Amino acid sequence: MSESSDTSTIDEKKQESNSTTNGSYYSNIRNFVWNVFVLFILFIIYCSCSGLILYACKLAQSNIMPTDIHCSPYTDSKPNIQPIQTNIFTTYTDPQMSMKLKFPYSEYNSSNKILDMFHEYKNKATSNFLANYLISIIESIIQFNYSSFTTILNMLNGLPEIILVIFGPIILSFVSMFMFIVDNIYLIYLWFVNMGWFFKTNTNDSGTGKPTWEDVTVVSPFNYACAIGLIILFVVLFFFSMPLLSVLSGVSIAYCLLSAIAYEAELNGKNITSATIIQDVFKYYKTPIISVFSFFVVVSAFSKLGTIPGVFSIVTVALIYYGVISIDIFKPISKDHLSKMVSNNQAKKTCTYESVKSKQGGLYNMLFGQSGGGNITKELKNIGKHLHRK
Numbered sequence: 001m002s003e004s005s006d007t008s009t010i011d012e013k014k015q016e017s018n019s020t021t022n023g024s025y026y027s028n029i030r031n032f033v034w035n036v037f038v039l040f041i042l043f044i045i046y047c048s049c050s051g052l053i054l055y056a057c058k059l060a061q062s063n064i065m066p067t068d069i070h071c072s073p074y075t076d077s078k079p080n081i082q083p084i085q086t087n088i089f090t091t092y093t094d095p096q097m098s099m100k101l102k103f104p105y106s107e108y109n110s111s112n113k114i115l116d117m118f119h120e121y122k123n124k125a126t127s128n129f130l131a132n133y134l135i136s137i138i139e140s141i142i143q144f145n146y147s148s149f150t151t152i153l154n155m156l157n158g159l160p161e162i163i164l165v166i167f168g169p170i171i172l173s174f175v176s177m178f179m180f181i182v183d184n185i186y187l188i189y190l191w192f193v194n195m196g197w198f199f200k201t202n203t204n205d206s207g208t209g210k211p212t213w214e215d216v217t218v219v220s221p222f223n224y225a226c227a228i229g230l231i232i233l234f235v236v237l238f239f240f241s242m243p244l245l246s247v248l249s250g251v252s253i254a255y256c257l258l259s260a261i262a263y264e265a266e267l268n269g270k271n272i273t274s275a276t277i278i279q280d281v282f283k284y285y286k287t288p289i290i291s292v293f294s295f296f297v298v299v300s301a302f303s304k305l306g307t308i309p310g311v312f313s314i315v316t317v318a319l320i321y322y323g324v325i326s327i328d329i330f331k332p333i334s335k336d337h338l339s340k341m342v343s344n345n346q347a348k349k350t351c352t353y354e355s356v357k358s359k360q361g362g363l364y365n366m367l368f369g370q371s372g373g374g375n376i377t378k379e380l381k382n383i384g385k386h387l388h389r390k
Contacts, residue, residue: 032304036297043293046169047285051278053153053168054161056260058086060153062103063347065260066112067147071351073115074139081105082347088267088277089284089335090161097338102266109263114255115142125204127211130230133197137190141248144186145256148179154346165285166292176253183249191238191245198227198234268337287332 059065064081066072071079083105087098103109118135121127152175156164201223204212216223261274282289294317302310319325 028304035300039296048278049169050165051281052261054164055274055277057153057157058101060150061086061157061346063349064103064105065146065150067150068351069143073112073119079349079351081349084347085342087341096341098341099337123210125207125209129197129200133194136194140190141252145252187245198230290329
């Protein structure tokens with residue numbers, strides 16, 4: 001009885017051990033398959049972002065984003081932008097060849113929903129100074145971000161395309177974080193420097209035409225006192241508005257990036273969107289993308305399945321790469337519509353400013369007032385003179 005009982009116990013333990021081993025093996029397989037699936041999704045997203053960044057770099061070279069606060073869509077002055085072609089999907093032959101991408105300054109590409117809406121409101125007869133104060137802050141931060149991204153992306157455009165495809169999303173992530181910090185600092189400046197709008201009043205009561213802005217002076221004591229009161233109020237509100245400014249900074253950066261990839265272009269004479277470039281990145285950079293993906297799959301096989309399956313995965317990848325297993329996932333696709341490389345220089349943009357003062361730049365505007373926003377420094381001096389006379 002005792003020997004029979006011991007044998008039965010040993011058999012049960014062996015069965016439990018085998019069951020545990022089988023369960024662990026199948027669990028490892030499930031984890032491996034899940035990891036490969038997640039890697040596949042992440043690679044799709046990452047490479048799609050690489051295509052969008054490549055597209056945005058060519059857009060930056062074309063210089064058609066609204067980077068000048070004195071030009072359309074901020075004002076009625078239309079910019080004069082040099083039409084150029086940009087290189088994309090370049091070869092590594094001698095001489096180098098490339099496809100040609102062009103961003104026309106068309107009616108669609110020159111429009112901007114948010115900025116057009118602001119511009120329309122600023123030209124309404126019922127335009128209000130307080131709304132213009134808020135609009136001037138938002139417009140300025142959007143213009144700053146467009147200008148910054150145009151400069152940075154144009155610099156990245158000088159890198160080899162393969163670098164942008166592999167490291168583009170990582171680089172832009174660091175750039176965006178830096179931009180977020182700078183935006184918050186710039187918004188603090190804008191919060192105060194645009195208070196000149198508090199010393200402006202719209203005297204157009206007809207309901208038609210454009211607003212007529214006049215300075216609020218001590219001749220109108222009530223309006224003048226209200227302007228001073230608003231300055232005090234907004235100085236106090238500033239300390240409670242820091243979280244809101246951070247949100248505005250993040251939204252502005254996101255809006256500028258999303259609007260950049262919404263531009264239309266011409267690739268080899270055909271109208272396209274950024275989705276076409278994403279497809280072509282997977283098409284023309286298939287070999288490096290699959291190579292990096294295969295590396296991570298092999299690493300996952302070693303970590304989830306063990307040494308033997310890991311070695312087997314390396315052998316399988318090698319057989320596919322050298323054509324023993326007839327799967328053409330590593331075979332590059334030939335590029336078409338190639339021609340000699342053109343210059344990578346950024347397109348020139350010129351704009352006729354509406355006033356001489358607007359040319360002076362940020363420091364001049366800070367000290368002597370911004371176009372349309374009034375001269376806050378002058379008004380504060382007038383307060384001092386008025387009190388001194390009393």
